[in-house]
Amino acid sequence: MSISGFLSPSSGRSIAGLVSALLLSACAQVQPTVAADYIGALRCVKCHAAQYDGWQKTRHASAMASLERESQSESTSCLPCHVTGYDAPMGYLDMNATPELAGVQCESCHGPASAHLKNPEQVRTMVPRPGVDSCRKCHTPEQDSAFDYENMSKKVH
Ligand code: HEC
Ligand code: HEC
Ligand code: HEC
Ligand code: HEC
DSSP, rough: GGGGSSOOOTTTOOHHHHHHHTTTTTTTTOOOOOOOOOOGGGTTTTTTTHHHHHHHGGGGGHHHHHHEEETOOOOOTTHHHHHTTTTTTOOOTTTTTTTGBBBBBBBHHHHHOOOHHOOOTOOOOOOSOOOOHHHHHTTTTTTTTTOOHOOOOOOOO
16 A cells, blocks of 8 residues: 555645554544545546536535535534544645535545545445444534434435
């Protein structure tokens, strides 16, 4: 596994970030089967166009715009549920460093995808069917008491 795959070219983060990424599986929002980096939904479109197009029409795709409307786009009390990989070492940082991870994207549910991108066919590294626990990190009882997985999981893409 090469080191370069863990470094995000746009943000150029440090070796400390790399080491954290290698330890990621213990603390990531969605547990990946291998350590991986968040790369953003645009990188999925060429192979998963149907899911991408469907997702773009959902409110997840515009979750950052919701914060901007409320002038809360930098609020640490809002960002965890309105961006991708907020608590993960290589996840969302801010709109300058990681604009490609704004909003609730594929990797919020399926886990970080850099390893998948390198080897999509042979090695299964994504969460194939994110379960109710993955939703409940954000659709908490306080935030969304009426959340219904059976119904809502059909509306993600
Ligand atoms: C180069 C093409 C390619 C790209 C780019 C790609 N994928 Fe995939 N993906 C595949 C293929 C091929 C499979 C099917 C693998 C299989 O069934 O064995 C797959 C399967 C999946 C699955 C189902 C996993 C499973 O084990 O059944 C998910 C979820 C997924 N991809 C998410 C993503 C996300 C999210 C991105 C973008 C961050 C992405 N993919 C980018 C080719 C790609
Ligand atoms: C990282 C946080 C996060 C995760 C994980 C998440 N959601 Fe969401 N979800 C949101 C936010 C935030 C919104 C509202 C976005 C907006 O309008 O700005 C939302 C909105 C939705 C909506 C639209 C609600 C409506 O009434 O129109 C559906 C459907 C939904 N989520 C389903 C799911 C399902 C199913 C899962 C798990 C498989 C899930 N979400 C996981 C944060 C999340
Ligand atoms: C615990 C996760 C979580 C946090 C923290 C959070 N949100 Fe959300 N937000 C959601 C979810 C889930 C939805 C979609 C379900 C719903 O409409 O309640 C949502 C929906 C929204 C919406 C669109 C629906 C509406 O009510 O108009 C806005 C705007 C919004 N959030 C703003 C904020 C702001 C501003 C903050 C910070 C003060 C914040 N959120 C913090 C999870 C969260
Ligand atoms: C809110 C959570 C959520 C988001 C965001 C999301 N997915 Fe999914 N995805 C799911 C769930 C849940 C399933 C399982 C659906 C089922 O079993 O019918 C799934 C299934 C899949 C599959 C397996 C084939 C299929 O369609 O059932 C692929 C591939 C996939 N998603 C790719 C993506 C890509 C690419 C994106 C972003 C463009 C994305 N997903 C965004 C929750 C999500």
